[in-house]
Amino acid sequence: MLPTLEFLNGCSEAEFVDLLGSVFEYAPWVAVAVARRRPHASVAALHAAMLAELDALGEGAQLELLNGHPELAGAQARAGTMTSDSQAEQGSLALGELADDRAAVWHRLNADYRARFGFPFMLCIRRHTRASALREFERRLANERNVELRNALAEIGRISRLRLAVRIADHGLRDITGRLTTHVLDLSCGRPARGMRVELHETGDAGRRRLRAAETDAAGSTGAALLEGEPLRIGRYELCFHVGEYFARRGVEVADEPFLDVVPIAFGIAEPEGAYHIPITVTPWAYATCRGS
């Protein structure tokens, strides 16, 4: 069971550091420092205190901290020698299993970035798909060094916020996760469409991957959100609604080739912490969608 904030405010420094020392990669001293400033009024306040420690460092010490992080899809990733947090983060994109030609792209970017800035590329990978991570990598390579130093610390802030959230039971952090929901309204009868199959796919350069399959309930929703509880990865997605099957079951007379069968809605996610509601209204002959609310 995860500790509560109350517990963390009251436990020994050793326990505190044991629990939170890995929030910053190879930098348990951050936990040590904020342990001495207890109590913290909220997890957000605790996190802010941690980031204040980083901001207070001279550039030399900041670079040391940055250099404690592994590269994305780098040598450590392939060798399997990263911290378990980094392994989980990079593993979520399977960056250790890239085909040789794709790995070469990352290798080159890592080398160029380190040569240009003197520290590895920082990215809160849980907010990205491979495609958006690569695009971000290429864009940031063109920045000024001082801009990138700021960017790197900002990304460490994002990474550590997520790491903190999974270590504290009652973290109460808002805006660290996004939410993707849908709804189907059958305009031929003016009621929510019940029992329509829906699938969510991630699309994009890395190929098509089914993330979820669900079915609409009596309210026209899929019950639980299609995605929630973590950041939405910046990238492209497709929702597929099995409209033809739905109307066939309702006894709508349709041709051998129904006009609408599986309706694909292709969309992009740009805000990992955003609420994306993507409803459709549908008849056997028409549909409409939008970014809803």
Place this chain on the structure above:
Amino acid sequence: MLPTLEFLNGCSEAEFVDLLGSVFEYAPWVAVAVARRRPHASVAALHAAMLAELDALGEGAQLELLNGHPELAGAQARAGTMTSDSQAEQGSLALGELADDRAAVWHRLNADYRARFGFPFMLCIRRHTRASALREFERRLANERNVELRNALAEIGRISRLRLAVRIADHGLRDITGRLTTHVLDLSCGRPARGMRVELHETGDAGRRRLRAAETDAAGSTGAALLEGEPLRIGRYELCFHVGEYFARRGVEVADEPFLDVVPIAFGIAEPEGAYHIPITVTPWAYATCRGS
């Protein structure tokens, strides 16, 4: 240059048969018979007269006619020994170039059909995709023999009508071709969307195949229809509208991952001679489509 109906009504019988003898596969006698009934008031009347010859035949002679036709994806197709009309018709689906396992399916169906009914499967192939042809084949295999005899003659009627149309300059036949059009209305400014790229793909079992690429004009249309001048093949299609590119060019501020980028509209065509108008209305955040008119 193609002859006119007037010319056909006035030419010699030999010329007439030379021009129209191949409308029915290996049955120039049909042309001979109707040459003697000239003049014909219209190409539709001429065609009706031809079909009346077939209807007047006894079953034995009808079977002989049917057996003059090649199988679909059959031995003659592979050997390249079909009439040029049949080659063009079957060639339009590349039925002579099926992979072995797919060819085996057609082979089995051909064999089963001939065994059951005593004549080859007739299908006006220009109205079909591979998927719809196969589905039709399987369904018709379950029919009663007298139903199939009627179906076979009806398909020969469809085939010969199309063959007639390409042999006569002023054929005036309506309803032998279909039409697929689109239109894009930009609801963010209340005007047709100009310069949006649109692509039409055939989808389905045989894989995805791009049929047309076009761009919308000042009226929001693609100028010429996306498909016209022949029957629309029964099957599944996808229209792809390059919405993201269009709004980016209009200076709409969008995120790295625009909510809408390429908008796919997947639809089925069930009526080869139908008019399919599939417009979309669009903003950077929403779209709607329907079977329009």
Place this chain on the structure above:
Amino acid sequence: MLPTLEFLNGCSEAEFVDLLGSVFEYAPWVAVAVARRRPHASVAALHAAMLAELDALGEGAQLELLNGHPELAGAQARAGTMTSDSQAEQGSLALGELADDRAAVWHRLNADYRARFGFPFMLCIRRHTRASALREFERRLANERNVELRNALAEIGRISRLRLAVRIADHGLRDITGRLTTHVLDLSCGRPARGMRVELHETGDAGRRRLRAAETDAAGSTGAALLEGEPLRIGRYELCFHVGEYFARRGVEVADEPFLDVVPIAFGIAEPEGAYHIPITVTPWAYATCRGS
């Protein structure tokens, strides 16, 4: 303060009858009867017990009960001699203040109905507008007597259920009220429309009457429902959305005569206990609405 069910289950019979004796018009004996069957597990159960008393009556006694009720827009209404409940119910449609020619219509219907069936017309008036009440009156006048006897008791069931609900604090009755809500989504920016004025009007024969004015909040809703807490009256309504004003404030360049200014959505309510959600999506050039959910 209203009594709770627990209090009603525990109080003296006299108190019980004092509190609930007027639930049935001039028939406190119903309350007496069910007081003796306490405790009642729920208000629904209490109401069912009350109706069971009515069902158990012979026709003579039922007619006596019915005849205790005033006519709609009848002599008692004009004279102001009805019970306060009936006054409130009929008063909600201002049936005592009809113009002479309209009053004459009701008078004739009352007379015809009583002549035909021997008891006054029963209607749970809180579920009706004048127009729907009149239509119902005319239709029911054509029924068989036994059907109307059943209808009359059913309406008394509806009336008494509402009367019970306003007499018990924790009545827990579902489905005695309806709900009308709206939502505005601005498709030109993919976000809820904030600060749009909305008005709800009752329309119909009796003229146009504004029921509510509201403004959309940051979520695109009006906060509280436009109608709730009582049955929705069967009738016709219009929602007016001040779209032109909204877009003008957002700096959208529009002509002197904007294409869209006040957008009227005219709709009917047929289910007094239903949930009507009527959202619109809108740009300066287009809008869509539906019975949503």
Place this chain on the structure above:
Amino acid sequence: MLPTLEFLNGCSEAEFVDLLGSVFEYAPWVAVAVARRRPHASVAALHAAMLAELDALGEGAQLELLNGHPELAGAQARAGTMTSDSQAEQGSLALGELADDRAAVWHRLNADYRARFGFPFMLCIRRHTRASALREFERRLANERNVELRNALAEIGRISRLRLAVRIADHGLRDITGRLTTHVLDLSCGRPARGMRVELHETGDAGRRRLRAAETDAAGSTGAALLEGEPLRIGRYELCFHVGEYFARRGVEVADEPFLDVVPIAFGIAEPEGAYHIPITVTPWAYATCRGS
């Protein structure tokens, strides 16, 4: 029968002036001048030549021309002493029949305008409703004198262009008239809605006035345009679609109070020479409209 341009180019000067002398109010000399410049290549060229005569005038002569025009809703209008053209133009808005209080508003504006600028207010009244004419009047009253002199000549250009068009058979003028059309698509069956009644009303300050009633044909259109052949008057309008009646006739089961009955679409016209296409898509439970094309 109206003369053709060819006739006008060949006839005597006297005939020419007889036919076109009243195109400019009390200024037959314009026709005289352009008669001497014949032939004119087109009616547009003829009109341009006429306007060139006006432009070439000194300010004194221009003022004289302007002062030959009657005021809007002025003394001449009430006395019935205007030219027949002016009578027809002002009569189309019934400006001679205003209630006293409304007439007083016009009277004041006329007086203020003449006092400020020294000539009467010029407006091509066929492009306006009363409301838009009044608004234009008030706005232009605030202009600089030289701007108003230009505006006055521009309006005389518009007036004379319309007068010219009704005097020449083959005038070939484009863009002197607008066009309002509609279309109804029934999304419950994917086909145009046939036989739906549609009404067009002018709305606005001067009250509600029905301009047209029509019925949709098999193509979902009203056949002829709802408005065409003259400028569309700047103003507010309402299209009413009898949706409830349509679906009832199609056997759609609906409640006593159908959700949709008469669907009003309120819109503004800002471009008198524009093409307004206002289609709706509809099911018994939803509809959408837009400025189409």
